Amino acid sequence: AQKVTQAQTEISVVEKEDVTLDCVYETRDTTYYLFWYKQPPSGELVFLIRRNSFDEQNEISGRYSWNFQKSTSSFNFTITASQVVDSAVYFCALRIGGTSYGKLTFGQGTILTVHP
Amino acid sequence: DTGVSQDPRHKITKRGQNVTFRCDPISEHNRLYWYRQTLGQGPEFLTYFQNEAQLEKSRLLSDRFSAERPKGSFSTLEIQRTEQGDSAMYLCASSGQITGEGNTIYFGEGSWLTVV
Numbered sequence: 013a014q015k016v017t018q019a020q021t022e023i024s025v026v027e028k029e030d031v032t033l034d035c036v037y038e039t040r041d042t043t044y045y046l047f048w049y050k051q052p053p054s055g056e057l058v059f060l061i062r063r064n065s066f067d068e069q070n071e072i073s074g075r076y077s078w079n080f081q082k083s084t085s086s087f088n089f090t091i092t093a094s095q096v097v098d099s100a101v102y103f104c105a106l107r108i109g110g111t112s113y114g115k116l117t118f119g120q121g122t123i124l125t126v127h128p
Numbered sequence: 129d130t131g132v133s134q135d136p137r138h139k140i141t142k143r144g145q146n147v148t149f150r151c152d153p154i155s156e157h158n159r160l161y162w163y164r165q166t167l168g169q170g171p172e173f174l175t176y177f178q179n180e181a182q183l184e185k186s187r188l189l190s191d192r193f194s195a196e197r198p199k200g201s202f203s204t205l206e207i208q209r210t211e212q213g214d215s216a217m218y219l220c221a222s223s224g225q226i227t228g229e230g231n232t233i234y235f236g237e238g239s240w241l242t243v244v
Contacts, residue, residue, distance in 0.1 A: 016170075045231050047233075049235070054237060055217060055237050055238040056236065056237040057171070057221075057235035059232055059233075059234060059235075062231060062232050064231075103171075105170075107231070107233075114176065114223055114231075114233055115161070115173045115184065116163075116173065116233060117173075118170030119170055121168075121170050
């Protein structure tokens with residue numbers, strides 16, 4: 013069975029601070045995909061990034077960066093110079109390859125509040 | 129807007145009534161998913177369609193729940209004899225072919241259900 017753990021339930025920062033959201037996953041499959049989604053108050057899950065298990069290269073997109081480490085089964089997400097608009101619930105998710113039909117297993121989510 | 133669309137966005141119903149939600153996936157996507165999300169939790173998988181075939185159903189999907197995708201395009205999720213425990217947000221998602229970009233699952237804004 014797959015499992016995703018986001019140990020931080022809530023994080024509160026002041027604008028312009030850097031913040032890292034932790035994600036630890038469990039799976040026995042060797043082929044899997046990791047995702048981060050952002051859920052603003054409107055409710056829509058906004059796709060941020062997908063990472064394949066065979067690609068450990070870290071990625072940066074503007075103020076967002078992701079650190080994927082298979083050795084520790086972690087896929088952490090860092091927001092640099094946070095802004096009020098970053099306030100949302102962030103979910104890490106795992107999908108295994110093969111015949112999983114694309115079913116995602118989500119973590120509990122981390123509520124990020126950025127204060128002005 | 130060519131994203132996943134859901135209707136209605138909000139529904140309040142009395143216990144025991146039937147409700148139906150509709151989802152229109154991204155037009156070129158042949159895979160469609162339903163998830164349920166309760167307050168403070170990550171989304172949980174309910175069911176999956178590939179074209180018109182329903183290929184997987186979660187144990188969360190009781191006999192009161194039925195999902196269809198008659199022509200492989202839009203999908204409906206019906207809940208019969210609603211119970212207060214059905215109160216949640218019902219999220220629809222879609223994806224393309226399983227390889228490459230098709231590995232990314234895109235979500236709609238969700239349909240909030242409140243059973244009173």
